[in-house]
Amino acid sequence: MSTYHSFKKLFNGVYLEIEDLYLLEPFQIGYLPGWIPEREFATVIRAYPAIKRFLIKRNPAIEGFINTILSQNEPAESKSELAECCDKVVWTVADLIIYNKCPEVYDNLSFHQWDFEEITRISSLVGKIVVDGGAGTGRVALEAARSAKQVYAIEPVGRLRQFIREKASQLDLKNIFIMDGFLDAIPLPDEFADIFITSHALGWRLNKELLEIERVVRRGGIIIHCPGTAEGTEDDIHSVLISPDWGYQFSRYPEADGWKRKYWKWK
Numbered sequence: 001m002s003t004y005h006s007f008k009k010l011f012n013g014v015y016l017e018i019e020d021l022y023l024l025e026p027f028q029i030g031y032l033p034g035w036i037p038e039r040e041f042a043t044v045i046r047a048y049p050a051i052k053r054f055l056i057k058r059n060p061a062i063e064g065f066i067n068t069i070l071s072q073n074e075p076a077e078s079k080s081e082l083a084e085c086c087d088k089v090v091w092t093v094a095d096l097i098i099y100n101k102c103p104e105v106y107d108n109l110s111f112h113q114w115d116f117e118e119i120t121r122i123s124s125l126v127g128k129i130v131v132d133g134g135a136g137t138g139r140v141a142l143e144a145a146r147s148a149k150q151v152y153a154i155e156p157v158g159r160l161r162q163f164i165r166e167k168a169s170q171l172d173l174k175n176i177f178i179m180d181g182f183l184d185a186i187p188l189p190d191e192f193a194d195i196f197i198t199s200h201a202l203g204w205r206l207n208k209e210l211l212e213i214e215r216v217v218r219r220g221g222i223i224i225h226c227p228g229t230a231e232g233t234e235d236d237i238h239s240v241l242i243s244p245d246w247g248y249q250f251s252r253y254p255e256a257d258g259w260k261r262k263y264w265k266w267k
Contacts, residue, residue: 003035007094014105016097018044018086021051023100027156027182028093029059036092040085042066042073047082099136103163107137110256111200111228116143118253119197122264123222128194131216133183133209134201138164138176144197145176152188154181184208191218200228203237210246217267223248225263228255 032041032055045052045066056063076082090097098106119125119140125148132141135153137160145151145168153176155161161178168176181187183198184205196217202209202225217223227237231252241248241263248263 002092003094004037004088004092007091010109011094011098011105014094014098014102016090016094016101018048018051018090020090020097020101022054023097023159024055024058025100025157026059028096029055029062031096032062032093033065037088038069039073040088042069043076043082043085044089046070046075099157100159103137103160107139107163112137112139114226114253114255114260116140118226118262119144119224122224122262123195125195129192130195130197131186131188131193133186133196133198133213135164135178136160136200138167138178140197140199141176141178142167142171142173145171145173148195149175151176152193153178154183154186154188156180156182184212186212186216188216190215191221193217194221196221196223197226198224199226202227203234206237206240210240214267219267221267223265223267226260227263228260231259231261 045055052066056066076085095106125144127149129150129152130141130144130148131152131154132138132144133154135141135155138153138155141151141153141164153161153164155164155178158180161180164176164178168174168178179187183201193216196213198213213223225241225248227234229237238250238261240246242250246265248265250261250263252259252261254260
């Protein structure tokens with residue numbers, strides 16, 4: 001199933017419009033080549049030159065891609081065709097938009113309701129320094145802060161960082177610190193964390209991410225990954241994690257949408 005149809009189903013009831021592209025952050029714009037449907041995207045940015053200027057201003061590296069697809073595709077022949085292209089574009093990248101537009105919708109998805117004991121069965125968090133990498137809406141970070149000494153939530157999307165701060169304030173959690181950063185560029189020193197957790201976040205630049213995570217975790221600490229993808233759908237990541245190069249152990253656990261895997265290793 002395409003991301004367009006998957007997101008239409010997943011975010012049923014959400015209204016998106018082409019101007020929502022203005023919400024994208026520079027790094028998100030960098031994901032568009034190779035992901036967004038080129039003919040429809042070219043049609044949209046030709047019809048909305050302000051969006052084209054915005055995207056290039058925010059991430060100049062995308063200009064070559066935009067110029068190429070514009071040269072290869074013709075304008076829309078009708079308003080209805082343009083509307084169809086707009087719909088295809090925003091819904092193909094709906095998750096990127098929704099992170100910025102309505103994070104509470106993403107936070108309420110059923111796959112966020114998994115049992116946090118899948119983490120604590122591997123290791124207690126009591127008194128530990130914990131890092132939640134790719135924190136999203138803060139599901140892991142906020143749970144961990146109930147028992148950990150300190151929790152550092154690393155999240156590159158500004159609106160999601162704001163969302164975590166709001167939730168932490170509502171819960172009166174004062175030991176959680178929210179930081180901008182990526183899994184392959186973590187803004188923390190070497191051997192800083194006792195426990196490093198990722199949930200639904202790993203795999204954009206897998207080997208660089210794994211190296212950076214190992215740098216941040218102290219000797220004797222533990223790394224835990226809950227990728228959140230259905231068992232069998234990302235066997236390439238599975239193969240890397242359990243390979244002799246990385247040496248992760250794994251087990252299976254159920255979520256609302258099927259069986260998943262979790263991985264862990266002691267450093």
